[in-house]
Amino acid sequence: MKKTSKQLPVLFATAILLASTVLSPLAQANETSSSSSSSESSVTTSKSSSVASTSTTQSQPSEAISDSSTSNTNEPSSAREETPKTEAASGEAHVTTSEFTTVANIGQIQGEAHESPYNGKKVKVSNVVVTKTDRYGFYVQDLKADGNTKTSDAIYVVSKEKVTVGDQLTIEGQIKEGYMEELSVRPGQTFRKPTDSLTVTQLFASKVTKNGTAALPEPVNISDRMPKDIVDNTPTTYDPEHDALDYWESLEGMLTTVKKPRVLGPQYRGDIYLLPAGYQALPLNNIGGVNLRPNVQNTATIPVYVGNKYIAKAKDYFNEDVSGVVTYRSKVYKLEPTKLPDLQDGGLQREVSKIYPSEDKLTIASYNIENFSANNAAGETPDAKVDKIAKSFINEIHSPDIITLIEVQDNNGSVNDGTVSGVQSGEKLAAKIKQLGGKEYKYTEVAPVDGADGGKPGSNIRVAYLYNPQRVKLVEREVGSSTEAAAFKDGHLVKNPARIDPTNPTFTKVRKSLAAEFEFKGEHIVVIANHLKSKLGDDAVYGSKQPAVQNTLAQRIEQGKLLNAFVKEGLKQNPNLKFVLTGDFNDFEFSETAKAVAGNELVNMMLNHDAADRYSYFYRGSNQSLDNIFVSKNIADKTVFSPVHINASFMEEHGRASDHDPVIAQLDFSQKKDDTTPTQPTEPKPSGDSTTPPNRDDKPTKKRILPSTGTTGAEVAVVGLVILSATLLWRKKVTD
Incomplete structure (x- = not known):
């Protein structure tokens, strides 16, 4: 042993x-095999990183959206040239008897132009029938058309002669190019000639002879051949086939019809706009109307004069055709109805916002409240309107945390007495909201210089804020003055609220934008309320200057650039600062103005919204988005947005409180990363000298006593065999 x-x-x-x-x-x-495997892993990782980098670059949002909507608006304005016809045009004969020229038909009088070749001359015309009468005269049309689709077969006759529809007449009188509005001027009044209005060919009758009665001509289906452009690329050429402006002229005074149309918007100043049944040329919006889009002119929308007592809203419709004669008033072609069936209720209801309050989400609304003041006298702001607007804040848009108010007037409205403060106006609205069970809002503003901001004379309209102090804090600083420019210091507003560059010439006679810094759950948000230059001063779409020019656009673009520069400076000083720009920009989501505002720093939330729902306003047949909200890119992906359609499609009888719909944005701060929370360990990338996987349990690693993952099975077997042999040898020795 x-x-x-x-x-x-x-x-x-x-x-x-x-x-x-x-x-x-x-x-x-x-070892050789392991080294080779590690090297291959490293190459694979490098390739993956490269692809990921490329993918990230490609997925960045586009900085600019293509817009050709204003491609024609920069062209020089040119008056539409009228080519006078010879008196015997197209082979038509006329006979001169005494001082009157007998013409073959009305088409010869109208001619292939916007002005008659007989302007100023005395004529005699026969075989015409009365199609409609009014207080200043009547419309007549040829019993037999001349077959020329470029000339109208009808004319308006200025006369006190008592005639009825269906009378067949012979008329002598003088041809004049004039304005229909001029006929209603009373003695002693002065008629102010429109600057870019077209004229209407009129026959001032000196003699009217009745020749019995006759059947009326069949009305022309007005939508059958309506061109898609107001004026195409040949503005000096009369072309009814391709230019809607000329197409309307070719029907001046004639009986026309619109097939079972639907109503596009509320009656306003006596007009309703119709769209023929089966219309499919353009995509329809969510209420069956047509939105204004870039480089598209909604020529198929047809105005009909129904009077200012007519009650209609969007989506209402007619089960029968609407017929009338074509006239031109207020720089618009329209129908004077001869047949107006009963209107059917389309069932459109005022909306309720789908954006609801949430503890960690900041809700901001923009609302143009249309010339609102504390003055409830006649012609000012009635108590009923105050009540409607207050209720809409509570019921339809769910009491937003911040409300940017547009068109707040001074305390006494349009009374021109030097008053500039609008505090009473704002506080009256806040008090009504509280009285009706809503939140208790505070009001803040910077009053304008008297008469310096445009709008209704004496009213001193401005943008302002209501905010809920239980939810947000208006960062406490000195309030800016009317003429002081807002500025940043250390990434925050020096004065609060403050006006943006109020003495800059581009804001002359325009509402100044107002910046206000709020704090919400530790975040600082600068809200900027806006009401940019109006479109008053642009050429009329159906006017004499073609192509029509947006004369006010350049000023809005400059205002947009100033706003963007202000945002850029704030972000430069404080990249974590959040910006929300709201208000009535008086331009569309696809416009050059909107692009100037957004720049590379902001996202236009309307462009991210459903295309069929992009509108907050209705004007002359088209839904459009004058009201927009822009947010800085550092919060855009956590922002939801929506217009709330409670006004623009309706009349006061339906609950309308303003001519604009409010728009709402909600910023989500609930997923904000908490710096005090430990971060989870990240898995290391594979490397050539590391064979130890990460410890996912965050526990101290123990020394390995088993073979490492790189040891082969053969190695284990050999070790075992050697040990076994040694053991057997030892036992043999022991036995021996």
Whole structure:
């Protein structure tokens, strides 16, 4: 036994030496294999990183959206040239008897132009029938059309002669190009000639002879041949086939019809706009109307004068055709109806916002409240309107945390006595909201210089804020003055609220934008309320200057650039600062103005919204988005947005409180990363010298006593075989 104990170390040493000799080549082979595998892994990782980088670059949002909507608006304005026709045009004969020229038909009088070749001359026309009468005269149309689709077969006759529809007449009188509005001017009044209005060919009758009665001509389906452009690329050429402006002229005074149309918007100043049944030329919006889109002119929308007592809203419709004669008033072609069936209710209801309050989400609304003041006298802001607007804040848009108010007037409205403060106006609205069970809002503003901000004379309209102090804090600083420019210091507003560059010439006679810094759950948000230059001053779409020019656009673009520069400076000083720009920009989501505002720093939330729902306003047949909200890119992906259609599609009889719909944005701060929370360990990238996987349990690692993952099965088997052999040898020695 003693002998065996001495030999045991020798046996084990022999076994270990044998194992080392056997395993050495295998270990070298395994090391070579491991090194090769690690190198391949490194290459794969490098390629993956490259692809990921490329993918990230490609997925960045586009900085600018293509817009050709204003491609024609920069062209020089040119008056539409009228080519006078010879008096015997198209082979048509006329006979001059005494001082009157007998013409073959009305088409000869109208001619292939916007102005008659007989303007100023005395004519005699026969075989015409009365199609409609009014207080200043009547419309007549040829019993037999001349077959020329470029000339109208009808004319308006200025006369006090008592005639009825269906009378067949012979008329003598003088042709004049005039304005229908001029006929209603009373003695002693002065008629102010429109600057870019078209004229209507009129026959001032000196003698009217009745020749019995006759059947009326069949009305022309007005939508059958309506061109898609107001004026195409030949503005000086009369072309009814391609230009809607000329197409309307070719029907001036004639009986026309619209097939079972639907109503596009509320009656306004006596007009409703119709769209023929089956219309498919343009995509319809969510209420069956047509949105204004870039480089598209909604020429198929047809205005009909129904009087200012007519009640209609969007989506209402007619089960029968609407017929009338074509006239031109207020720089628009429209129908004077001869047949107006009963209107059917389309069932459109005022909306309720789908954006609801949430503890960690900041809700901001923008609302143009249309010339709102504390003055409830006649012609000012009636108490009923105050009540409607207050209710809409509570019921339809769910009491937003911040409300930017547009068109707040001074305390006494349009009374021009030097008053500039609008605090009473704002506080009256806040008090009504509280009285009706809503939140208790505070009001803040910077009053304008008297008469310096445009709008209704004496009213001093401005933008302002209501905010809920239980939810947000208006960062406490000195309030800016009317003429002080807002500025940043250390990434925060120096004065709060403050007006943006109020003495800049681009804001002359325009509402100044107002910046206000709020704090919400530790975040600082600068909200900027806006009401940019209006479109008053643009050429009329159906006017004498063609192509029509947006004369006000350049000023809005400059205002947009100023706003963007202000945002850029704030972000430069404080990249974590959040910006929300709201208000009535008096331009569309696809406009150059909107692009100037957004720049590379902001996202126009309307562009991210459903295309069929992009509107907050209705004007002359088209839904459009004058009201927009822009947010800085550092919060855009956590912002939801929606207009709430409670006003623009309706009349006061339906609950309308303003001519604009409010728009709402909600910023989600609930997923904000908490810096005090430990971060989870990140898995290291594979490397050539690391074979140890990450410890996912965050526990201290133990020293390995089993073979590492790089050890092969063959190595384990050899070690086991050597140990077994040594053991057997030892036992044999013991036995011996």
